[in-house]
Amino acid sequence: MNKIKETLVTAFALFSLFFGAGNLILPPLLGFKAGDFWWLVTLGFCISAICIPIMGIFAHARLQGTLYDFGKKVSPKFALVFSLIIYAIAVGLPSPRTASVTHEIAIQPYFDTPYILTSIIYFSLVFVFVMNRSKILDILGKFLTPAIIVILLLIIGITLFSYPMDFGETVFPNPFSAGILEGYQTFDAIGAVVVGGVIIVSINLKNKGDSFAEKRALVRRAGWIAGFALLLIYAGLIFTGTLMHKEFDTDISRTALLNGISIKTLGNTANLFLGILVSLACFTTAVGIVTGTADFIKSRYNDSQKAFTITAIIGCVLGVGMGQFNVDYIIDVALPTLMFIYPITIILIVLNVLPEKYTTPVVFKAVVVTTILFSVPDFMGSIGLGDTISPITEVIPLSGFSMGWVLPAFIAFLTSNMTAKKV
Known part of the structure; x- marks a missing residue:
């Protein structure tokens, strides 16, 4: 019974790691544009957004190290440069995107205020939480993910029973590769190599008496469960977008589509509640990214608190600068960077497995x-x-x-x- 409980707890931790609030805006639009090839898009998306990240956790379980250890076999210099690039991308793209998602999901529908104001307030709060390392966000995170999942399951279920199985035509020349490339935008492979080690350390602390083989088996079992849960949610959201292809304009944005689907299935009140939950989940993600980056730089400078503070300031300033743009713009800007760094990340994950x-x-x-x-x-x-x-x-x-x-x-x-x- 203890093993079952440990497996489920670990699986939930992995699920929460990869199920970022920003990820919610990606699958619906994929399905919206996929038409009758929604299943092929889903397959591609799940390879890059589920399979590769879960393999990254398996690699961490084997290495028992940090992001730096992923590239050490190439050379120590490569490992350091790769780590610095990954952390720079993390604070420069997915972190600011959380502010933009928050603005479009929770602020824009109700208040006529600019992105820059949301971004400034948002990252000022991020800096306060990073510098104080409050446990409030950890406690809050345990309730956010289950609440968001319940709402999403309701949205998916209502859509399945309310809309006809009319899929429309795809706009993608290559649906499979479109799914894979959109999966890059989750940043989950990068998330796996950056913070996956934190989960492995947690497992080691809780299971000190277990052998290495037992701990690795625990991670594998939990990984399969988390992967299956992610598959259900992602496939459900993609399928939901597909069934609603006649309900919205073809040029609708990712966040507007998620908002629209939520309103059509659950009404305005539930949509407001979803917006609040997604915003809080985005905030915990941003705090985690900035804290993790500052910790890494701190470790390279003999545990200097000054280095930590400077890095946190830079991370938040970058967040304000990039977070003032809309989500679709940030995704477009991120694509070239991901086209270069993601293949390297994937290869390092595969080789370490x-x-x-x-x-x-x-x-x-x-x-x-x-x-x-x-x-x-x-x-x-x-x-x-x-x-x-x-x-x-x-x-x-x-x-x-x-x-x-x-x-x-x-x-x-x-x-x-x-x-x-x-x-």
């Missing part, structure tokens, strides 16, 4: 370098230089799906392992 005999330092170097090189064309395509590099992308398999790095990385993995065996 595979057996060590297949992932020597030589293999790590070969696969990571190959992934970096072949991510450049996808990155250039995402910033509007697709025509310039089209002669290159035309000969790279899967480049048309913005995944030109996949096959070269796999070939590098096989080749480096074969070479190592011959030596």
